[in-house]
Amino acid sequence: MKSMREVLLYKLTWPEIREYLKENDIVLFPTGSTEQHGKHIAEDNDAFTALEISKRVAEKTGVLVAPVMPFGYSPHHMGFPGTITLSFDTLVNVYKEVCKSLMKHGFKKIVIMNGHGGNTNAIAEALRELKEETGMTVYSLMVFPTSTGFAAEVVKETIKTGGGHADEMETSVGLYLGQRILFERAEKGVPPESLSNFHRKYIRRVSRAVDFHEITVSGSLGDPTLASKEKGEKLVEAVVDEITEFIEELKKQ
């Protein structure tokens, strides 16, 4: 296992990176956002988590970590102070241009370590365009545990309430990773009275552009008050182990 400093690409000098590239071609690119995370979690949580998980995986696998992109696609959170959003096009271009820069130096396997669900479509479009334009396959994965992704088993075991934003799972992970969390201010996510029954009924079958302040008063979905550091530990360890396994297999490709 390498020391922390050595896995951060941006803490190396160019001759050190040149050395790395002689025998390796993998790099992790963490991406997050700066947006409201309920009344209790710091706004950088998606970027923070993407970087923290990337570091842990990198320490176990010896691959490098690029700088975390702190801004993402968050127009739906703009109703809460502090949220910063890029446009879809700008974000796709940032992803593409960072990847193309890395490719130019010889990185052949780039894994986007994403901490924000709202970035998913922009990443998908970047991956498609990169493939068309360069012929190269870039990978992307969600660093948070989910019931259909990494650490799915542990999620099912430990997490009682869903949600998807500043919820039980996300708060638990943050407590374990040392994020700044004002846990006593955590509030269950409840929709404002203005949310119509009509929209409630069709929430999964009909799409529309939904702003978070239309569906939650606190900014949370789900129930973050059920979170704990212990749950977070199990989740993080599982995610890190499973992504580590993926990276090890990717090395052999």
Add this chain to the structure above:
Amino acid sequence: MKSMREVLLYKLTWPEIREYLKENDIVLFPTGSTEQHGKHIAEDNDAFTALEISKRVAEKTGVLVAPVMPFGYSPHHMGFPGTITLSFDTLVNVYKEVCKSLMKHGFKKIVIMNGHGGNTNAIAEALRELKEETGMTVYSLMVFPTSTGFAAEVVKETIKTGGGHADEMETSVGLYLGQRILFERAEKGVPPESLSNFHRKYIRRVSRAVDFHEITVSGSLGDPTLASKEKGEKLVEAVVDEITEFIEELKKQ
């Protein structure tokens, strides 16, 4: 119930549309694609189905149907002859400009009736940008039955194999709607030998830009040979009924 001709916006004259707008403000905008649909279904199936379902809903609800957009986002099908794809940006702009044109005339409730999963991200982006730029909410729904969308119950009852493209469900719907289907040529979707175990294993947890010719020899996913017109009838009737109910409730909003 109105006759077919009257529900098609584009078969009306401008004074007739002006009349409609005096008391109504809903319009359905069907969107599809032109892309390979296995060895047995005509390439316009997503556009065809979007239009057919829209017509049926329109006849029951009396709302108008805009022209179907025949081209969608299909770069992943370009490995098969006949597929036509627009770029992501162009498609988002088409959706936005059609909706803005309709809004200018007084249509306040636009429902995009989508027949192609590959269009989903482009529609989502169009809906978001339309909301930011015009303040208006545009709705979108998938016209095909799915296990999480409209007609979910009937899907679970009638459809044995999943897939997601030119599969048992889609073929059944097409058989019932009168699409041109060479049923005897339908083939179960099997991946080419070149698909690695690595990619198989991480298919749900790691994203990459996948081309269909990399994962299916026939162009189908799932098993279309299990399709039948009877299954199609149940599915279509359920979808039409449930969307009709949605439109009736939308009228009251």
Add this chain to the structure above:
Amino acid sequence: MKSMREVLLYKLTWPEIREYLKENDIVLFPTGSTEQHGKHIAEDNDAFTALEISKRVAEKTGVLVAPVMPFGYSPHHMGFPGTITLSFDTLVNVYKEVCKSLMKHGFKKIVIMNGHGGNTNAIAEALRELKEETGMTVYSLMVFPTSTGFAAEVVKETIKTGGGHADEMETSVGLYLGQRILFERAEKGVPPESLSNFHRKYIRRVSRAVDFHEITVSGSLGDPTLASKEKGEKLVEAVVDEITEFIEELKKQ
């Protein structure tokens, strides 16, 4: 002569298109618009006509027909309900991307079958950019008879009044092709009283962006009341014959 179904590219499966491409390389791409056509013609008339003429030519020549693009460049008709317009840039991109998709599969001779004069500049720009970017020549022609284009002789013999929109010629063609026309509501195009003598005088010598509601009350130019199905038959047959001859010669190039 082939049956109707076989000439529509989008009603074929991908193996059928692959077969076609082994011995052929021509495809017709019909383009129209959705816009007001006076008080008597359905709004899809340009798209409808482009498709109908394309089908007839295709049946005679055996070439394939791509899906009709139903939306065009119609900002000048937005004063009348129901008109839908794309921006110039979006439309150029649609034309280019459809043609590039077709080229990728091996279509070497694409003929844009245009039914809307307002699309002309966008098509010209698409043709130029396609030539610069791909080295390939794409052809475009107007499907309506005109005094300087196809069926010029028949136009001079049969049509008494000019106009250029929802006029005697266009109405005659529609009557013959089976378009939905409320003939009893047809009105001669007359300018609103607000049109100044100044603009009248310089109409051919000085260009400006003119909106149709500034120059015609009914939406028609010319005199559609002089139209007849018989005139339409002569015009359509002549246009189809002459374009067919062009396609036959194009085959030999």
Add this chain to the structure above:
Amino acid sequence: MKSMREVLLYKLTWPEIREYLKENDIVLFPTGSTEQHGKHIAEDNDAFTALEISKRVAEKTGVLVAPVMPFGYSPHHMGFPGTITLSFDTLVNVYKEVCKSLMKHGFKKIVIMNGHGGNTNAIAEALRELKEETGMTVYSLMVFPTSTGFAAEVVKETIKTGGGHADEMETSVGLYLGQRILFERAEKGVPPESLSNFHRKYIRRVSRAVDFHEITVSGSLGDPTLASKEKGEKLVEAVVDEITEFIEELKKQ
């Protein structure tokens, strides 16, 4: 009549322009191109003529002339050395941004004095977008005499051969305006042997992106050897007089 210097907006100081705007709101904006003009005319002829005609009209009417835009849309002339072309989008933006700058200072009636047929579509698009975005009508006219535009009568009387580029008319105008013309090198425009009969036949009925070196060896169309300074004098005087009349009427609008 004012002296030459005073009519050129760009030869005035800002306080002088401020004075002009207190009682006037018209400005002429000449646009041309830099492109081959046969073996005998200098490459700036479209820009040169646009400026010369604008000056003469300005002297008679007292309106101001903006700087001439020397570059236009000339991809079809790139086969001949010296031709410079902008892209369509860039040119539309130049026209729009110059007009918007002028509007900001209070010019309400802008007349684009165009000397290059290849700019026509870009100007049309600029005029349309300016109207949509600012609500203001910008005018455009062709400074060369044509059989359907200004000085049509004189064209019919004096000019024997058509063409449209570096031809009898254009050479005559240039001889009178003092352009640098190597008249002894003028050559009748003849197509290279490679031009197929197929393309010859359909030249007016089927559009394609045509490069000038595909259709003329010398770069000229028509027969410039028939030109004379006397013809040029009649043409220029007529064009100037008729445009002057237009400007005088525009003042009253």
Add this chain to the structure above:
Amino acid sequence: MKSMREVLLYKLTWPEIREYLKENDIVLFPTGSTEQHGKHIAEDNDAFTALEISKRVAEKTGVLVAPVMPFGYSPHHMGFPGTITLSFDTLVNVYKEVCKSLMKHGFKKIVIMNGHGGNTNAIAEALRELKEETGMTVYSLMVFPTSTGFAAEVVKETIKTGGGHADEMETSVGLYLGQRILFERAEKGVPPESLSNFHRKYIRRVSRAVDFHEITVSGSLGDPTLASKEKGEKLVEAVVDEITEFIEELKKQ
């Protein structure tokens, strides 16, 4: 003086930011790059320094610090491994969209704390466009000491050799701020033999797009071996004090 955590906007929750905005409207936005910094300095130095200086100023003034933008405009460093560059347009858009997001929440005085000279033109363009589009003035300053900017006096006193990249000044600042520096590997910047005398001679009078690998072998300009932590301390303290004074005056505007 506030504690470190409180000055980082992204380590606050949205209710805390809402509180801040009730009485304050200033935010610092640090921007840097990820690019080669000679053989001895970590590649994130411009981002690192921008953030470090911002934090120190923020602690003294109580204003908030937005997340640092880690990627900048660095095409001229792409010849050295590890450099990441965005395109000019993408970077301008990132700056504009971050500022517009902050404005939407009520931040009225944004100060871009820039650590990379290569970003200067993109920032200038963003500032101009933000002023045109929002009417608001955004400020920008260079966080490194320079002989014409902040800490000019101390630069003149302490720094013997110029350069402008990974040089004596930059290395000194990094040594004091705790950057990862492999000081023993620092090398004086010398141009490769391929640099022509022609280009040497006109370096200040004629502009061209210069790549760093064309003008320096080590990646440094100037002489970083003369750097010391003591020099860095003087420089950093002066820069922080002077920027602090600026922020205090800005508060009163």
Add this chain to the structure above:
Amino acid sequence: MKSMREVLLYKLTWPEIREYLKENDIVLFPTGSTEQHGKHIAEDNDAFTALEISKRVAEKTGVLVAPVMPFGYSPHHMGFPGTITLSFDTLVNVYKEVCKSLMKHGFKKIVIMNGHGGNTNAIAEALRELKEETGMTVYSLMVFPTSTGFAAEVVKETIKTGGGHADEMETSVGLYLGQRILFERAEKGVPPESLSNFHRKYIRRVSRAVDFHEITVSGSLGDPTLASKEKGEKLVEAVVDEITEFIEELKKQ
């Protein structure tokens, strides 16, 4: 030395340019702006000077001069009547497309002869993108004498007051070159009373988008009343000689 006419590329015919290209590959591309130049200088001064200096250099060196681009980047002068500005993106594209057109014909060494400081960033971006896209180096220089560029020595000897716009130096140059100058109206540049001490103090250390009408009443910076034709002669002769020397050396590269 060649005669004037022969050095202007746009006054040649295409066969003449073809001849030139057989033995030469240098072209000067003058760029300026149309913008206020104080109360005394004509608004085209930057374009005028760029062209005049280019002609003089061309006559001495025998290289060709492309048409001058009369519009530049001048949003900061829009507060004064007559100023015309392009957007940054449009201007970059104009520069790139003109250069690419010239390259296509065989010009290998293009020198942008710039007369407007506000164009500098757009030119720098064009030069960078041209290098990335074509691999070719384009040069750019400022045609006005400056204390750090061409004619630096003469500037230091002859010019007493700085400024940077419509100042002592620029007015002197214009007087010598025969520009239209109303010298008796020249006024020293003084800021309006509204300029705050805050902004005065930080003018060199903090950037913001400054409009000229915020910092000067007359439009001038510096003191144009100290200008003279004699000073202009010395400055112009020195600039022309030094640029000529550069071009002669460039020929040998």
